[in-house]
Each structure stands twice: as C-alpha cells, then as structure tokens.
Amino acid sequence: MLVNRQVAIIGGGPAGLTAAIEAAKVGAQVLIIDENARPGGQLFKQIHKFFGSKAHNAGVRGMDIGLNLLKETEESGAETWLNSTVIGLYEGNRLSVVRTMEDGSKKIHTVQAEKILIATGSQENTINFDGWTIPGVMGAGCAQTMINVNRVMPGTKALMVGSGNVGLMVSYQMLQAGIDVLGVVEAAPKISGYNVHAAKICRAGVPFYLRHTIIHAEADESGTLCRATIAALDEKWNPSPNTEQSFDVNLVCIAAGLRPLAKLAQMYGVEHGFIPELGGWMPLHDENMETNIQGIYVAGDTAGVEEANTAMDEGRLAGISIAQSLQLLPDQEAEQCKAEIRARLESLRLGPFGERRLQAKNRIVKKEVQL
Amino acid sequence: MWSKKMKNADVVVIGGGIQGLSNAYYLSQRGLRVILVEQGDLANGTTSRSDGDNFVCDAAPGFTTSFTTAAVKLMVELVHNIGYDVDWLEKGAVMLAETEAELAVAKEIYQAKIEAGVKVRFMDQKDVHDDEPNTAPDIPGGLEFQEGGSLSPMLLAFALGEHIKAMGGEMLRFTKVTGFGFDQDGAVNKVITDQGDILTPRVVLAAGIWSTGIAKLAGLDIPVTTMKGDLLVVEPGVYITRRKTMEIGYALVRNENSGVERKITPFMQQHGVGFLVEPTGSHNALIGFSKYPADTVDSNCRVVNAIARRAIRFFPCISDANIIRTYSGLRPWTPDHEAIVSETSIPGFYLCTGHCGNGITNGPLSAKCLAQIMFNEPADFDMSKLSINRFQNQQ
Amino acid sequence: MKGTILENGYPSIEELKNAHRFPSEERFQKGPVAVIECLQPIPCNPCENACRFGAILVGEPIINLPELQEEKCTGCGMCVASCSGLAIFIVDKTYSATEATISFPYEYLPLPVKGQAIKAVNRAGEVVCDGTVTRVMNVKQNDHTPVVTIAIPKEFSDDVRSMQRLNVAPAEKDHECCADYTYDPADPDDLIVCRCEEVTVGDIRKAIAEGADTITGVKRRTRAGMGLCQGRTCSKTVSKMIADAKHLSGDKIPLDTARPPVKPVPFSVLAGDEDI
Missing domain, CATH: 3.30.9.10 (D-Amino Acid Oxidase, subunit A, domain 2)
Known part of the structure; x- marks a missing residue:
C-alpha cells in the first residue's frame, strides 16, 4: 500500500521525536516510524540525571525526558507507527516499511514523503578476543537495556571493558541493579569518560585496570561464561606475557564505542565521510542537518555519535529546517530558532570532552571533509 | 602507475569476472603470457551478483542445448580439479x-x-x-x-585467479582501459589503460556489461x-x-x-x-x-x-x-539472447561477452572455444552461431 | 598522570585544593558547607539553579567549573541531589566535639535508616572508619537521589565520601581467585571475526593476502558479513584488519554496500504487497 506524508521520520528516539514535534507543531503532516513497542529510543534506559543546561532538561532523568517528549509528540499531532521497521529507502523518497497493524499482523507499506529524516541512532562496536562469542559477553548498551528496560539481570558478577561514559554509567547502573562489578578495564593510560562518573563507581569500590585489555573469556560445561582474563598492554599495545589476571565472572560488558547507524542513508547514496571523532563513517550534512540529497536529513547519533542532549537539539534543528523548507515557518522566525539551537549545541560541545566533536562538526558543515 | 615501463603480453584479457578469468585461465594453460585488466576487484560485476547454476534446463533447443550440455560437463570437470572449495553442490x-x-x-x-x-x-x-x-x-x-549443480561464482572466480597467478599470468586490478593502439594493417597492438600501456598482439574483451563501452574505444559497435x-x-x-x-x-x-x-x-x-x-x-x-x-x-x-x-x-x-x-x-x-564468442573485424581483437544470464555455466567452455578460434584450431562447435557477424548480417 | 584523577577515577585532596575547589578550613569551622568535587569542564549547570542563596556560580559557557561562594553557602544541601554527577557533598566539621557529618548522594537499595551503623568509605571505596547514619533525605524533589548523612570521627572528614553498600559482602580484595587457573592462549588465526558465517582471523588474513583490499572484497572471498546480521558486527573489525595489513588509514577503507532489507523480513510480509 502506498502512503503519502509530508514528512517521514525514521526512528523515534530523542532526535526523531524532537524533530517531529518541531515540524508537526507548525502544521507539517509528520509520520514517525519506530521499530520498538514504544518510542523514546535510548532515553528509557537512561535512568540517570542528564547534564547540560536548563534548556536541555539538565538534572532530569533521561527516562522522564522521554516521557515528556512522548507527551509533546502526542500533542503535536504527529502520527506514530510503532513496532514498524523501515527496511529500505528507494528511489523517489520511498520507504519500504514493515508495519505492525492493530491486530498484530505485519503489512508491507510504501511511504512516500517529501522530507525524510533518518534518525536511526548508532550501534555498539565489538572487540574480538578469544571467547568473545560466548553467551555472557555483550555490549554495555545491551546490558543496560536488559537491566533498565527489560528488567532482566544479565549476570551477577561483571567485568566492564572500556572506561568511556557508557562503560562508567553502565557499571554504575549495574551496581544499582545489584550486579557486582569486579573492575573496569581500559586500554588507554587514563580513564576516558567523565571523572564524576568514574568517581561514583570508585566510591563503590570498583577498581580500574588501565593499560589492560581483555584477552580471553571462557565458558563452563553449560556453555555460559564463567571466567575472563585480562592482561597488561606493552608500549606497542600488545598484551604482555605473564601479566594475566583472571576473574570469575558471568558477564563481560564491552563498551568500545559506538558508530553511526546509517545504512538507509548509505543505500540512498547520501555522501558519507570518515570522521573518527564521531564514530567513523557517517552521512555528511549541512548546518540544517540536510544531506547532499535534497529532502533527506539526518540527526542524532546517525549524524555522528554524541549524546542525547545533542541528539535532541539536532532533531529540533532538523525539524525546524524541514518546516521552513515546507514553508510552514517564516524564514525569519526559523532562522532565529535555528541560531538559538546552534548556540546551545555549541555550548554542549565545549570543553576537553566536546571540542574535538565541535571541530569535527564545524568541518562537516563547512564542507571541509575530504572525500 | 607502471606507465614508465611499458608492459608486454601475448594476450590481454579485459574483465576480471567469470568470462575474463576463464579466458585468462585457458590461455595461460596454453603457455601464453597473459595480462588480465580489471577496473575494480575480481568478480566485481555480474559475477558477484548472480546465482551459480550450471544446468542445461533453461537452454533453448538445438545449438544452445548442446553447447550448454558440454559446458555443464566441462564445469563439473573444472570444479573437481580446481583444488579450491567453490561450494559445489551436484544435485541436479x-x-x-x-x-x-x-x-x-x-x-x-x-x-x-x-x-x-x-x-x-x-x-x-x-x-x-x-x-x-x-x-x-x-x-x-x-x-x-x-546432471549439473550449483556453485559460488565468486569463489570460482577467485580460484581461477589463484591458478592464473600460479601459471605466471598477471592480473592488473583497479586498472581501467581507456583506449587501444593499432598497427598499420589495423590489427590491435596495444591496450591503453589509466595506469599505463600494454603491448600485445591479442585482446579478449570479456567485460560483461561494460563490453559495449570498451568495444567503442576500439571502434566496434556491439549490441550488448x-x-x-x-x-x-x-x-x-x-x-x-x-x-x-x-x-x-x-x-x-x-x-x-x-x-x-x-x-x-x-x-x-x-x-x-x-x-x-x-x-x-x-x-x-x-x-x-x-x-x-x-x-x-x-x-x-x-x-x-x-x-x-x-x-x-x-x-x-x-x-x-x-x-x-x-x-x-x-x-x-544480446538481441537474440545468445552470447558473443567471436573474432571481430579487427585482427587480434576477440569478444567473449553477452552471455544473457548463462555466463557462469557457459564461461569456461566459451573461453575454451574462443582459444580454438584464436589459434585456428578445429572447433568443437559451430561457433558461427555465437559470432558477432550474425548481428551485422541482420543489419 | 600517575595518581591523578584521570588514573584513579577520583580527585585527590591535593588536586581539589590546588584547583581551589575546597572550602577553607576557616569556613569549615563555621558549620556545614558544600564541597563540590567537580574538576572537569563538562557542559552542566543544574547546581547553579539549585542553590537559592546564589552560592554556586557557573555562568556562561556552561562548561565553567562551579565556583562556591563559601560565605553565601549555608550547607543546606539542596545542591547535593541536583548534581547529575553526584559530585557534591555537605561536610559539617562542627557536628560535635569529636565527630563530623558527611552528606552524600546514595542511589542504592536498600537505603540505610537513621541510627544504623555503617562502614564509611573514602573516595576510592575503601572502608576507613565506622559511622552512624544521622539522616536519610529522600524527598520528592530529590527525584530518587536520596541524600544520606553519616556521623564519623572528625579526623576522617576530608576523606569519607560515602558508605559501603548494604547489600554487598565485604569486597574480596584478591580477584585472582582462580589461582590454579592458567590461561592457555589460542591460535590467533582461529579467532572468529564474523560469527554469523564463522569466518576466522586466518580466513580474513588469507583473503587480504590474496588481494582483497575492501570490506566487500573480503566478504566475497570469505563470506564475512553475509550472514544474519549483514556485517553489522564484523565489518568494522574487517576494515581495521585491512587498514593494518595495508598500512592505510580508516578513511581509505570504504563502507561495504548497504542492501535492503536492513533488518530480516519474512517472505509472507513482502508477498503481501498490494501493488504487485
């Protein structure tokens, strides 16, 4: 069945929802397509209070920001298809969507939209070590979904690999869920996430193993993880012999970074660039979040891995740009809103943790990325 | 770029798919010094985008059926002797x-x-x-x-590539043909590429869907x-x-x-x-x-x-x-959905292309027959059926 | 970097003092005061709004470190639960002649109760002394960040920042509990890279040696990335292996082709298309 909408938004996470709200509230006919039972993306597993400023809901827990966004989305009049997956993006701005109907059946729909926002987020990187395929070795984000969304304990004794903010936050949330975190392993000589996150788990007695890497995971007779071994790294970043330490754990979480999930953009021929600061290959965009293909926008982690606050502001930026291009918003008003959002985004990208991302984003919008 | 040092070959095969590799394989077996030129990686075109059937069932009656029957037999022989696992399933x-x-x-x-x-x-x-x-x-x-079976065309292509290398054939990947040179009699004597020139008395154009464009560089119109x-x-x-x-x-x-x-x-x-x-x-x-x-x-x-x-x-x-x-x-x-395995009006310039969806099955046999044409040997089949002239005659 | 906040995960008292992030001893002697242990410029400012006495300044840009106007601080503790980084503590060195109190955010269950004896821990989570809970604040505006106050001997007041969690047995210091276990390294070539198609490091190295110089080239030779997940898991590893083998930077290894469907889809669903 062919369905026409002014705006189709793929992914109802923080970027997709804010974009939908901005576009729908000025009268755009917006369809959000999300593959989960409820939209909100990763927000509902963010049980911690957010950073940022008041405009970013700082101090509010991610899950509550998610609830507020859902309410705003409903009020904005945007339409939402849940449990529905976009499986392809084809010529003529056509999306192939597997839609779950009210009776639970699945039906293939073709959605044709004047403007399409791809806000499909990011995916976790893996690291390959001996035993990485054993059940019990999983992405940190996966463990976080299990404990905070599905309410399932992925294990009782855990080792975290990676000390970025995801590794630190998930370690903390595992402790909150009652999982014993035996250590955080980090290949770099320093902890890479925010110190305040690291300090929280230090106070809970979790040790850091810097300049170490995981080299082995082992399963018991039943095939489940029972042990993990780490080793110190030498100056060439290779494991040093005789530095192995083993831990009795039934959970190993890998927090080795994220990368943009942009298969749909790629399929449609959107120009990509390699931006290591933002997760590697990603669709390039202009200062309105529009890609080189007119009418195709990206926002949030798809447009470079950052965090939920920047995702929400990029979503708003995309939503307003879309509304403006549909002539639903006077140029002057749109430009003013966009300037405010860009200023906010810049403030989120200041400081030692953000400046590389800020520079990378500037390179992207100024089209200084080598192709 | 190797342009500073011009290369020499007995034959240049254009195309690194199943046609080009089959030709390079059989010509190398004859002891020729072969250079294969491919614009991308091996198996970059239709070879990596097709199924791997080797059956006679869909062949049109007459010549095509007998040619394909022999092609299937040759393929069975080939996969059993090639020394690489090509996912061969011989179940009819x-x-x-x-x-x-x-x-x-x-x-x-x-x-x-x-x-x-x-x-x-x-x-x-x-x-x-x-x-x-x-x-x-x-x-x-x-x-x-x-009779017959299926295989992975890509694995077959890579296996042929390894054999060609072992026989001393040279494969120039990521090299694009940009023109040809001819001697005073109009015979081909050079292949010009974006990486340099190759002197050769023989060229086999086996570039699948890119054949028409490359043939034009030699002044040939082919209906692929x-x-x-x-x-x-x-x-x-x-x-x-x-x-x-x-x-x-x-x-x-x-x-x-x-x-x-x-x-x-x-x-x-x-x-x-x-x-x-x-x-x-x-x-x-x-x-x-x-x-x-x-x-x-x-x-x-x-x-x-x-x-x-x-x-x-x-x-x-x-x-x-x-x-x-x-x-x-x-x-x-091609207009009559049969392949072109043929010499051309240009001396030394041969075609092995336009296999219309049967290129995997018929690739090795086409290459073998083209070599017979090249060296004026008695042919196993009436190759006039696959000659480029059949289209010119129509015109 | 040895022994610094970046290596330890928590700031040392010297680092706090050097960064002028520690109230003066003079101020401590006047009564409860906020200690803000936030030493990195991150974009965050809720503490500024949480203080109704204007004792915390962040200003613009919001990555500024919070600055405590210690003379304005009343030690009321409103800022403690507001801090998303859980990095603000209230220290009262005037609690009694021998004891000080420390108030800290505590987001673990079960919560302690007033009067309960607990083990007080320092910034590294080490037990340094016994303590007694004097207050548990879990009001609605804290939004599930209870603030626990404990009384401890005065001499530990600069070190104690939390309490040992109640549901946790004393930590086994020695994690090398597998003393009789020795790690037997496997052949690195046998390591699986593509789990869907069971393609190993050795297979991929061989393909690269045979001339594969793109993810697609490796895929066509080995099937890495052709399985159920369509390379989502392994493509980055494959790309890195090519880059390492050929001494190329990541931008020289293009992405593999994206093909529909991006998620597996049953035949029956596609077949239901009304427009075919």
Whole structure:
C-alpha cells in the first residue's frame, strides 16, 4: 500500500521525536516510524540525571525526558507507527516499511514523503578476543537495556571493558541493579569518560585496570561464561606475557564505542565521510542537518555519535529546517530558532570532552571533509 | 602507475569476472603470457551478483542445448580439479509447472532434451511431491534434470585467479582501459589503460556489461545491453528444498517465449518475475528471479516483493522464513539472447561477452572455444552461431 | 598522570585544593558547607539553579567549573541531589566535639535508616572508619537521589565520601581467585571475526593476502558479513584488519554496500504487497 506524508521520520528516539514535534507543531503532516513497542529510543534506559543546561532538561532523568517528549509528540499531532521497521529507502523518497497493524499482523507499506529524516541512532562496536562469542559477553548498551528496560539481570558478577561514559554509567547502573562489578578495564593510560562518573563507581569500590585489555573469556560445561582474563598492554599495545589476571565472572560488558547507524542513508547514496571523532563513517550534512540529497536529513547519533542532549537539539534543528523548507515557518522566525539551537549545541560541545566533536562538526558543515 | 615501463603480453584479457578469468585461465594453460585488466576487484560485476547454476534446463533447443550440455560437463570437470572449495553442490535441478498448460510445455522441453541426450525425467504431480514434499500441493508436475549443480561464482572466480597467478599470468586490478593502439594493417597492438600501456598482439574483451563501452574505444559497435535481475537471500538454516528448483516460466521468460500465458500479475509480467530457488553450499538459499531492462543495480522493492510472493506460490513453507539481503545484477544481454564468442573485424581483437544470464555455466567452455578460434584450431562447435557477424548480417 | 584523577577515577585532596575547589578550613569551622568535587569542564549547570542563596556560580559557557561562594553557602544541601554527577557533598566539621557529618548522594537499595551503623568509605571505596547514619533525605524533589548523612570521627572528614553498600559482602580484595587457573592462549588465526558465517582471523588474513583490499572484497572471498546480521558486527573489525595489513588509514577503507532489507523480513510480509 502506498502512503503519502509530508514528512517521514525514521526512528523515534530523542532526535526523531524532537524533530517531529518541531515540524508537526507548525502544521507539517509528520509520520514517525519506530521499530520498538514504544518510542523514546535510548532515553528509557537512561535512568540517570542528564547534564547540560536548563534548556536541555539538565538534572532530569533521561527516562522522564522521554516521557515528556512522548507527551509533546502526542500533542503535536504527529502520527506514530510503532513496532514498524523501515527496511529500505528507494528511489523517489520511498520507504519500504514493515508495519505492525492493530491486530498484530505485519503489512508491507510504501511511504512516500517529501522530507525524510533518518534518525536511526548508532550501534555498539565489538572487540574480538578469544571467547568473545560466548553467551555472557555483550555490549554495555545491551546490558543496560536488559537491566533498565527489560528488567532482566544479565549476570551477577561483571567485568566492564572500556572506561568511556557508557562503560562508567553502565557499571554504575549495574551496581544499582545489584550486579557486582569486579573492575573496569581500559586500554588507554587514563580513564576516558567523565571523572564524576568514574568517581561514583570508585566510591563503590570498583577498581580500574588501565593499560589492560581483555584477552580471553571462557565458558563452563553449560556453555555460559564463567571466567575472563585480562592482561597488561606493552608500549606497542600488545598484551604482555605473564601479566594475566583472571576473574570469575558471568558477564563481560564491552563498551568500545559506538558508530553511526546509517545504512538507509548509505543505500540512498547520501555522501558519507570518515570522521573518527564521531564514530567513523557517517552521512555528511549541512548546518540544517540536510544531506547532499535534497529532502533527506539526518540527526542524532546517525549524524555522528554524541549524546542525547545533542541528539535532541539536532532533531529540533532538523525539524525546524524541514518546516521552513515546507514553508510552514517564516524564514525569519526559523532562522532565529535555528541560531538559538546552534548556540546551545555549541555550548554542549565545549570543553576537553566536546571540542574535538565541535571541530569535527564545524568541518562537516563547512564542507571541509575530504572525500 | 607502471606507465614508465611499458608492459608486454601475448594476450590481454579485459574483465576480471567469470568470462575474463576463464579466458585468462585457458590461455595461460596454453603457455601464453597473459595480462588480465580489471577496473575494480575480481568478480566485481555480474559475477558477484548472480546465482551459480550450471544446468542445461533453461537452454533453448538445438545449438544452445548442446553447447550448454558440454559446458555443464566441462564445469563439473573444472570444479573437481580446481583444488579450491567453490561450494559445489551436484544435485541436479527441478523445473516445476504451475498449470496444465505449462505442463504441456514441460513435455515439449522433455522431448527436446531427450533428443539432445540430456538426462531428464518427467514428473507428474505425485512424483513432484514424492521428490520434495515441501512443494505446493497443486503443482501438477515438472522435470528433473539429473546432471549439473550449483556453485559460488565468486569463489570460482577467485580460484581461477589463484591458478592464473600460479601459471605466471598477471592480473592488473583497479586498472581501467581507456583506449587501444593499432598497427598499420589495423590489427590491435596495444591496450591503453589509466595506469599505463600494454603491448600485445591479442585482446579478449570479456567485460560483461561494460563490453559495449570498451568495444567503442576500439571502434566496434556491439549490441550488448543490460537486463536486470533481482535475488533474495534466505536466512541460513531454513530448509526449503534440497536442490535447485525453478518454474518452467524461467525458460519461457529467458527465451522470450510468449506462447504460453503464465498465471501472474501484469506487474510480474512486465518485470519478468518468476520463481527460482538455489540452496547454496553456505547453508542458505537464493531466491529469484526477475528480468527487465535497467541500467543500475539498485534494488527495486516492488520486484523483490513480487518475487517473494511467487516463491510462496511454489513453496508455501517459505512464508515464515526471513529474507536477510536482496541484491540485483545486470545481465549482459544480446538481441537474440545468445552470447558473443567471436573474432571481430579487427585482427587480434576477440569478444567473449553477452552471455544473457548463462555466463557462469557457459564461461569456461566459451573461453575454451574462443582459444580454438584464436589459434585456428578445429572447433568443437559451430561457433558461427555465437559470432558477432550474425548481428551485422541482420543489419 | 600517575595518581591523578584521570588514573584513579577520583580527585585527590591535593588536586581539589590546588584547583581551589575546597572550602577553607576557616569556613569549615563555621558549620556545614558544600564541597563540590567537580574538576572537569563538562557542559552542566543544574547546581547553579539549585542553590537559592546564589552560592554556586557557573555562568556562561556552561562548561565553567562551579565556583562556591563559601560565605553565601549555608550547607543546606539542596545542591547535593541536583548534581547529575553526584559530585557534591555537605561536610559539617562542627557536628560535635569529636565527630563530623558527611552528606552524600546514595542511589542504592536498600537505603540505610537513621541510627544504623555503617562502614564509611573514602573516595576510592575503601572502608576507613565506622559511622552512624544521622539522616536519610529522600524527598520528592530529590527525584530518587536520596541524600544520606553519616556521623564519623572528625579526623576522617576530608576523606569519607560515602558508605559501603548494604547489600554487598565485604569486597574480596584478591580477584585472582582462580589461582590454579592458567590461561592457555589460542591460535590467533582461529579467532572468529564474523560469527554469523564463522569466518576466522586466518580466513580474513588469507583473503587480504590474496588481494582483497575492501570490506566487500573480503566478504566475497570469505563470506564475512553475509550472514544474519549483514556485517553489522564484523565489518568494522574487517576494515581495521585491512587498514593494518595495508598500512592505510580508516578513511581509505570504504563502507561495504548497504542492501535492503536492513533488518530480516519474512517472505509472507513482502508477498503481501498490494501493488504487485
């Protein structure tokens, strides 16, 4: 069945929802397509209070920001298809969507939209070590979904690999869920996430193993993880012999970074660039979040891995740009809103943790990325 | 760039797909100093976008059937001696009729194949279901071809590549042909590429869908166009049937036989949609097919959906199986849907292209026969059937 | 970097003092005061709004470190639960002649109760002394960040920042509990890279040696990335292996082709298309 909408938004996470709200509230006919039972993306597993400023809901827990966004989305009049997956993006701005109907059946729909926002987020990187395929070795984000969304304990004794903010936050949330975190392993000589996150788990007695890497995971007779071994790294970043330490754990979480999930953009021929600061290959965009293909926008982690606050502001930026291009918003008003959002985004990208991302984003919008 | 030092070869083969590699392989075996030129990686074009069938079932009667029968035999020999695992599954193939009218066509095909010496069995409704219980209950019958098998065209291509290297052949990948040089008699003597020039008295143009453009660089007009086909990949571990199975419609569509009306929608008709399944050596299955003029390899979602519906028609058990990938390829097509394996008006310039969806099966034999033409040896087949002149004569 | 906040995960008292992030001893002697242990410029400012006495300044840009106007701080503790980084503590060195109190955010269950004896821990989570819970604040505006106050001997007041969690047995210091276990390294070539198609490091190295120089080239030779997940898991590893083998940077290894469907889809669903 062919369905026409002014705006189709793929992914109802923080970027997709804010974009939908901005576009729908000025009268755009917006369809959000999300593959989960409820939209909100990763927000509902963010049980911690957010950073940022008041405009970013700082101090509010991610899950509550998610609830507020859902309410705003409903009020904005945007339409939402849940449990529905976009499986392809084809010529003529056509999306192939597997839609779950009210009776639970699945039906293939073709959605044709004047403007399409791809806000499909990011995916976790893996690291390959001996035993990485054993059940019990999983992405940190996966463990976080299990404990905070599905309410399932992925294990009782855990080792975290990676000390970025995801590794630190998930370690903390595992402790909150009652999982014993035996250590955080980090290949770099320093902890890479925010110190305040690291300090929280230090106070809970979790040790850091810097300049170490995981080299082995082992399963018991039943095939489940029972042990993990780490080793110190030498100056060439290779494991040093005789530095192995083993831990009795039934959970190993890998927090080795994220990368943009942009298969749909790629399929449609959107120009990509390699931006290591933002997760590697990603669709390039202009200062309105529009890609080189007119009418195709990206926002949030798809447009470079950052965090939920920047995702929400990029979503708003995309939503307003879309509304403006549909002539639903006077140029002057749109430009003013966009300037405010860009200023906010810049403030989120200041400081030692953000400046590389800020520079990378500037390179992207100024089209200084080598192709 | 190696342009500073000009290269020399006895023969330059253009194209690193199954045609080019087969030619380079057989010419190297003859002791020639071969240079193969490929604009991308090996198996970059249609070779990596096709199924790997090696059967005679869809071949038109007459020359094509006898040529293909020999091609299948040669392929069986080749895969058994090549020393690499190419996912070869030698289980024969089945063709199913959807209607009584199609069953009548099956009978005709049966007669023709028997006369050509092909090992084929006619199956009625019961035979079909005894052979494969998953087949839709109302399928009235079909044909079983006992010979032939399927393989991974890419693995075959890479295996040929390794043999060519071992025989001293040179393969210049990521090298694009930009022109040719000729001597005073008009014979080809040079291949010009973006990386440098190669002096050679012989050129085999085996560049599949790119052949027409490259032939133009030599001043030749050849009628190779593109005909798209879509394939769906089924998730691993789902059993559909044990061997290659297709509807009779495959032969009807391929050979542009419009005498029998197929029970399909106008959209399917326009896009040459039908059913084909090929269980692969990698424990998944490929599902086809479609055939319509197009010049890009972007997937067409409606055609893919139509193929899915057609697959369920023949094997209802496939309903719940997942499709994990779809891809499309462009068959190098000719006006009479037969290949061009031929010398040309330019001395030393040969063609091995336009295999119209049968390039995997017929690749090695085409290469072998072209070498016979090249060295004026008695041919195993009447190669005038595949000569470029047949089109010029028409004009 | 040895022994610094970046290595330890928590700031040392010297680092706090050097960064002028520690109230003066003079101020401590006047009564409860906020200690803000936030030493990195991150974009965050809720503490500024949480203080109704205007004792915390962040200003613009919001990555400024919070600055405590210690004379304005009343030690009320409103800022403690507001801090998303859980990095603000209230220290009262005037609690009694021998004891000080420390108030800290505590987001673990079960919560302690007033009067309960607990083990007080320092910034590294080490038990340094016994303590007694004097207050548990879990009001609605804290939004599930309870603030626990404990009384401890005065001499530990600069070190104690939390309490040992109640549901946790004393930590086994020695994690090398597998003393009789020795790690037997496997052949690195046997390591699986593509789990869907069971393609190993050795297979991929061989393909690269045979000339594969793109993810697609490796895929065609080995099937890495052709399985159920369509290369989502392994493509980055494959790309890195090519880059390492050919001494190329990541931008020289293009992405593999994206093909529909991006997620597996059953035949029956596609077949239901009404427009075919």
